[in-house]
Amino acid sequence: MTTTALHDLYQELAPCTGLDLHALLPGGIQREAGHFNVFDIADLWEPTLAPPATPYTCRSFYKISILRSHSRAGYADQTMDIAPDALVFTTPKVPFHWQPTEPQLGQFCLFTAEFLLPVLGGTTPDELPLFRADGYPVFQLTPAEATRTAAIFAQMRAELASDYAYKYDLLRAYVLELLHLGQKRQPATVLHPAHSAAARLSSRFVELLERQFPVTTPQQRVPLRTAKEFANHLAVHVNHLNKVLKDSTGRTTTDLIGGRLAQEAQVLLRQTDWTLWEIADSLGFVDVAHFSHFFRRYAAVPPGTFRQQEAGPV
Incomplete structure (x- = not known):
């Protein structure tokens, strides 16, 4: 809580x-x-x-x-x-x-x-x-x-x-x-709203994003991390993908990707004994400093502090 x-x-x-x-x-x-x-x-x-x-x-x-x-x-x-x-x-x-x-x-x-x-x-x-x-x-x-x-x-x-x-x-x-x-x-x-092209694209994005998870070993790497990478994979312009997702969810492509990465990071910090470097690397960050800066935007605390808090007494 x-x-x-x-x-x-x-x-x-x-x-x-x-x-x-x-x-x-x-x-x-x-x-x-x-x-x-x-x-x-x-x-x-x-x-x-x-x-x-x-x-x-x-x-x-x-x-x-x-x-x-x-x-x-x-x-x-x-x-x-x-x-x-x-x-x-x-x-x-x-x-x-x-x-x-x-x-x-x-x-x-x-x-x-x-x-x-x-x-x-x-x-x-x-x-x-x-x-x-x-x-x-x-x-x-x-x-x-x-x-x-x-x-x-x-x-x-x-x-x-x-x-x-x-x-x-x-x-x-x-x-x-x-x-x-x-x-x-x-x-x-x-x-069952009408399945417009925009709705199909939004659904394909969600499916592609979720397909990358869960991360189960430190050797596994999240392959797609940026809005442009997702747009290229979906064969659309990144601006079009951004507009469709903003209209349907109220959030940008980058925010949706970042939120899902942060959720996976929290799961890994809670449920594994992987080092911060292993978690950062599996989620596609170049080093722990970049991962820590990213994680604080979503959880308000550094990943190490988050892990200590979650490991508190039941």
Whole structure:
């Protein structure tokens, strides 16, 4: 847990659950890319029912909830009444304010974008229809769907409390199942936009970028690192590639490449004992100094400091 917003959330939850801050953190999460946790709303609703409505807030995490009681919510500029057995998807990009109106039943999980990186094939949660800023986040479930969804959350809680070595891989699979359930409720026009030439080029870029990872040995080298190299490989002008990606993602080609390299660097720093030189070399940097300068732009600390922090006590 590294972001201020996540820390603030746990400070709010600790008095509700009667647990201290450390006890709320899932076991082994420091060794994972990103953050994940799951809660039962019944453990929290009483302290949150009494206070008056608070201003909209944006968090640093994504959240999926099954709400099994009546409540109200504000999402962007919309106000909505939520009936029981609703599946709700919220994103840090859009302010969301939830107000219980009766004793609450249900569960929710929260996660960061980095947590889902290994299973999204190079895309980010923001690129999913469920988390689009212009989307509608609430989906009413049938009784059968509600039963299945509640079972998924129960499995999440049980798995999170287990000592299974690969429990976070399994938890990612459960999150994906919830995402697919929500996407089934999306209109076809949202899920399958017209495949224009620009959309195809953007998809090819993402596939080409992701194909370079993961880096599994110090001898492996990332072959493509610059916008021009990607443009040449895709047989387009670099300016055209930049425009297409900027229009579709809001980010430049260089920023997308750099972000993915930084994510891989964090994984290698957490999960391997490779030297900084070996990591820098495998990611295509001429020396550790250049790698360190690059890494600080994304993580705010040098790679050596990042590794020490991640190796802290569980």
